[in-house]
Structures are given as structure tokens and as C-alpha cells.
Amino acid sequence: MKILVADDSRVMRQIVIRTLRQAGHGGHEVVEAENGRQAVELVQTEAPDLVLSDWNMPEMSGIDALLTLRGAGNAVPFGFVTSEGSDEMRARAEQAGAAFLIAKPFTPEAFDEALSSVGLVAS
Amino acid sequence: MSILAPTPVDLEALVTDMWASFVGAPELLLPAAPPAEDVPLWSATVTVTGEWRGMVTVDLAEPAVLAVTRGMLGFGDDEDPDAASCADAVGELVNVVGGNVKSLMPGPSTLSLPVVSHGPVELPSEMTEATALHLTWQGAPVRVRVLTATPA
Numbered sequence: 001m002k003i004l005v006a007d008d009s010r011v012m013r014q015i016v017i018r019t020l021r022q023a024g025h026g027g028h029e030v031v032e033a034e035n036g037r038q039a040v041e042l043v044q045t046e047a048p049d050l051v052l053s054d055w056n057m058p059e060m061s062g063i064d065a066l067l068t069l070r071g072a073g074n075a076v077p078f079g080f081v082t083s084e085g086s087d088e089m090r091a092r093a094e095q096a097g098a099a100f101l102i103a104k105p106f107t108p109e110a111f112d113e114a115l116s117s118v119g120l121v122a123s
Numbered sequence: 124m125s126i127l128a129p130t131p132v133d134l135e136a137l138v139t140d141m142w143a144s145f146v147g148a149p150e151l152l153l154p155a156a157p158p159a160e161d162v163p164l165w166s167a168t169v170t171v172t173g174e175w176r177g178m179v180t181v182d183l184a185e186p187a188v189l190a191v192t193r194g195m196l197g198f199g200d201d202e203d204p205d206a207a208s209c210a211d212a213v214g215e216l217v218n219v220v221g222g223n224v225k226s227l228m229p230g231p232s233t234l235s236l237p238v239v240s241h242g243p244v245e246l247p248s249e250m251t252e253a254t255a256l257h258l259t260w261q262g263a264p265v266r267v268r269v270l271t272a273t274p275a
Contacts, residue, residue: 015145085226
């Protein structure tokens with residue numbers, strides 16, 4: 001399976017990848033994007049099985065990336081990994097077609113639960 | 124008139140959770156006196172605008188910046204992260220605190236991208252300190268503050 005990790009922070013991308021490993025999902029191939037625009041491009045060229053995206057990014061936000069993908073008919077499973085975990089943000093994410101929202105700070109267990117919800121088994 | 128802001132207990136719980144999750148070091152954050160004026164600090168800020176208006180700042184002395192960045196990147200003690208990685212790590216700390224503070228306050232509101240400076244940051248005059256945590260980690264000062272917009 002292939003996972004696209006989108007975050008403008010290289011440090012946070014490393015933490016997300018490390019947490020995937022700690023959650024038992026270290027066997028998946030990982031592709032990285034620095035913003036929403038790059039994430040949209042990489043979804044089209046790399047065809048990942050899951051997108052894990054920050055919300056607040058320069059160039060294009062995570063929610064705009066999701067809306068762009070859904071507007072183009074792309075149904076890739078999409079989850080947010082963001083510091084903004086309010087009910088309002090969760091509702092916006094769900095309305096836009098996100099499968100889940102993991103709030104920072106997070107645990108490996110939160111990752112495993114979220115990935116399992118979209119059918120990705122530990123690898 | 125009282126100004127709505129997170130309590131010190133809320134802020135400390137959030138910072139402690141973030142440290143455990145991202146920095147992953149066994150040393151605890153401990154309460155401390157405010158940092159001396161002459162201690163050079165890295166400063167990172169985010170602003171929240173909307174129904175609630177405020178600013179969150181995270182200030183760390185250089186040794187804490189280096190140790191935090193090593194922890195977040197999984198580096199060994201003998202590896203020195205570059206300045207860009209340090210700025211990235213400190214910016215992500217304030218982003219996480221800011222996002223969680225935003226979630227605790229009335230919405231809707233918008234969180235800015237983090238701004239990081241290697242030195243003191245000029246705070247807007249309309250912002251007043253509402254909550255402050257003065258901490259020490261591995262012997263170096265760490266300060267987390269929430270400032271709120273003064274009512275007109």
C-alpha cells in the first residue's frame with residue numbers, strides 16, 4: 001500500500017512517518033508532499049491508497065486539496081492530521097469527504113485506529 | 124471585563140502531551156522562574172483571528188531548541204540539526220499549541236501559519252498576556268504564552 005503524507009513541516013512529516021512505523025504500519029510505501037497543491041499533483045501521478053494531510057499549509061490548504069480532488073472525481077481515502085481538532089473542524093472535514101481527523105499531538109494507537117477504519121492493515 | 128483564555132492548567136496539560144508525543148524525551152518539563160532578560164531565545168508565534176482573537180508564543184533557549192529538534196527528528200545527541208530544521212521544529216510546536224488553544228476558544232476562527240524568529244519577537248500593542256507558563260527543560264528556559272486582544 002502507498003500513503004501520501006502532506007505537511008509543510010519536514011519535521012512533522014518525519015514524525016508522522018515515525019508514528020506510522022510505531023503503529024505497525026511501517027511497511028507501507030510513503031510519498032511526501034509539502035503543500036496541498038503538491039499533494040493533489042502526487043495523488044494524480046502516484047495513485048496512493050491513502051492521503052494523510054495537514055490542514056493549514058501554504059500554497060494550498062489540506063481542505064482545499066481535498067475539495068479539489070473530490071471535485072475532480074477522485075475518491076482516494078483522505079484523512080487529516082492537524083493541530084485543529086475542534087468539533088467544527090471535524091464537521092468541515094467530514095462534509096468535504098474526509099474519512100477521519102487525527103488531532104496533534106497524537107499517539108500510534110490513534111493512527112492505527114484511523115488507518116484500520118479505511119481498511120489499511122498493519123504492514 | 125474578563126478576557127477568555129485557556130487556564131494555566133489547560134495549557135500545561137497540552138504542552139506536556141505535545142512534549143511526550145513529539146519530543147519523546149524522558150526529562151520532564153518543570154516549573155521555573157521567568158527567563159532572565161539577557162537569555163537569548165528563539166521565538167515562534169501563531170495568531171488566531173475570528174470570534175476569538177489571540178496569539179500564542181513559544182520561546183526557547185538555544186540548548187532547548189537543539190534538543191527539541193533532535194527529539195522531533197529522532198537524531199542522536201551527537202547530531203546537530205541545521206537552523207532550518209530548528210525553525211521548522213519550533214514552528215511546529217507553536218502550531219500545535221495554537222491549534223489546540225483555538226479549539227478551546229469560541230469559534231469560528233482561523234489559525235495563521237507559524238512565524239519563527241531567532242531572537243525576541245515584537246508583540247502587537249493590542250495584545251495582552253493572558254496565560255503564561257514558565258518552564259525549564261534539560262536546564263534551559265521554555266516559555267509558552269497566550270495573549271489576547273484587548274477589548275476596544
